[in-house]
Every structure is written in structure tokens, then in C-alpha cells.
Amino acid sequence: MPELPEVETVKRGLNELLKKHEAKIIGLKTSKEALRFPYPKGLKNQLENKKITSIDRRAKYLLFMIGDGPTLVSHLGMTGNWRELQPGENQFLKHDHFRLLLESGHQWIYNDSRRFGFLDIVDPVDLKTSKWFHHLGPEPTTSKEFDENYLFAKTRKKQAPIKNVIMDQTIVVGVGNIYASEALFLAGVDPKKLAGKVSKEECRKIVVSISKVLKAAIRLGGTTIRDFKSAGGSEGYFAQNLQVYGRKGESCFQCHTTIQKSVLAGRATYWCKKCQK
DNA sequence: ACTGGATCCTGATCGC
DNA sequence: TGCGATCAGGATCCAG
Incomplete structure (x- = not known):
């Protein structure tokens, strides 16, 4: 959730x-x-x-x-x-x-x-030094540390797909399976692209997109797929803003190409093959 | 040292 | 409609 x-x-x-x-x-x-x-x-x-x-x-x-x-x-x-x-x-x-x-x-x-x-x-x-927090990466929406230079450095020599890397909580925290697909769509980067091959400029776009998509989702109270509710009992309204997640076979809002789905590291991954390279 | 798959558990949905 | 198979927003552990 x-x-x-x-x-x-x-x-x-x-x-x-x-x-x-x-x-x-x-x-x-x-x-x-x-x-x-x-x-x-x-x-x-x-x-x-x-x-x-x-x-x-x-x-x-x-x-x-x-x-x-x-x-x-x-x-x-x-x-x-x-x-x-x-x-x-x-x-x-x-x-x-x-x-x-x-x-x-x-x-x-x-x-x-x-x-x-x-x-x-x-x-x-x-x-900060407890077992739950000592290994965690920076906050994507509030930390100055999380910028293109940071992500570029962290992705060098990595063979894993970029999507897996931005979901790695030791690299950056808070990005889960929905927002990883969404942020990479916004950034125009193919989720399957190997992290080590992502350019500095693409890192900049990814960093900006992660921050943007998370902030937009916070403004709308999160994403309710099936049962998420705030402590006050209301649903999140970001689901209506999802560009690719859960949209396999549907038409890309930007270019009308069919949205693709595949599995990366066991997680459903959605992208537009025309908008994301 | 990395990477991906299996795993914990319950419930909703899919497909035959 | 019924029922087994598959999948789900996370994160750790372990084998290759």
C-alpha cells in the first residue's frame, strides 16, 4: 500500500x-x-x-x-x-x-x-543510527543531498535496471513500485535501462521527476488503488493522475502509444516505449 | 560484490 | 457461478 x-x-x-x-x-x-x-x-x-x-x-x-x-x-x-x-x-x-x-x-x-x-x-x-534508519538514503523531497550529481555517482558501475535502483532505499528513500514507474515516465527514461548507462542529464530529470511526482501525490492525499485511506478516513486522489502504472494496453496520454508492462525484479513495471528511451 | 528470486501473509481479481 | 492460479503499494534473506 x-x-x-x-x-x-x-x-x-x-x-x-x-x-x-x-x-x-x-x-x-x-x-x-x-x-x-x-x-x-x-x-x-x-x-x-x-x-x-x-x-x-x-x-x-x-x-x-x-x-x-x-x-x-x-x-x-x-x-x-x-x-x-x-x-x-x-x-x-x-x-x-x-x-x-x-x-x-x-x-x-x-x-x-x-x-x-x-x-x-x-x-x-x-x-539515526538505529537498525531501521542507519542505512537509509536521503529524502527525495526535502534533502539537498539528493541531486543529479548524487544519483549519477550512485548509479555508476551498476548493472541493475534504473527502476530497481531508485526503489533501493539505501540510494533514495520513499520511492516504491507505483512512483518508480511514474517518475521514470515523467523523466522520459526507460525503466529497463541499466543504471550505469543513465546519463548525467537523465539523472537530473529523474531526480526532478521523483520529487515532482511525490509532491504532487502528497498534495492529493496519496494513491488509493484498493484500500488506502488517510488516518482521517479519506481516500487518496492521485490514482487519477497516474500516467502509466496499471495502464497496460491503454493509450499513452502523451503520444497514444500502447502502454507496456513487464516484470523487473519481481515487480510489475509500466512504461511507454515511445516516450521513454 | 551484485542481482534477482523466494519469502513472509491475506484478500481481491483473473481466467478457464 | 466456481475454483484454483495469480497478483498486490515492502523489504529482507539467500543462492548463484
């Missing part, structure tokens, strides 16, 4: 909720089944009676900040999501795995049908 724009959308939704009421945790419930990893030990002790001060994001991770206390890290995997229940509401769903019970009577619920997501507790002082 969630690439950078969707995670950012969930983050913003939760922060909106924080403006309406405090989020002091007075209890929590975990499902019996583990998520991708077992729940961390001491979760209850670390979170109970603490107040969530803000929700941040790094790459595709949500960070529930608790003043100078421990940070709750949430990765959504493919199908993870957060929603709020109002005081007294009890509309629980299949695959609700984790609930934060707040003093206000609201509940924040983590639902994840495939359980590829996970939760962890990290000391905020160690955040």
Missing part, C-alpha cells in the same frame, strides 16, 4: 487529530499474532501514561514522538494503516492488531491484513 506520499498522508492525518485532542496513552492492546516481527518487549511499560507530542516521518516509517521519551516506530508494510475511533465507538475490523487507548476516550488502531508491517520502540537519541 504505502509509499512515501501515503505514509506522509497518514502522518498528516494523525497530526490533524492531535490538534483536536491530546493523545495521552492510558493503555494498549496487541493481537496474539506477531506482525512481521514480534511486538517489542516492554511496549506497555514504555508507552503507558506517555503523551504523543507529534508524528514524524522518515522514509516510509512513521515516528510517534513522545517528548524526550521513547519513539514508537511504525512501518506499514504493504497493507498497514492507522485510523481513529471516537470515544465509545467499537467498530473493530478484522486484522486490527494494535490499539492505543487514549485518555480522551479515542483509540488509534493499527490494521494490517498481511502483517508485513511492524512496530518498534527506539530511543530518539539513537534514531
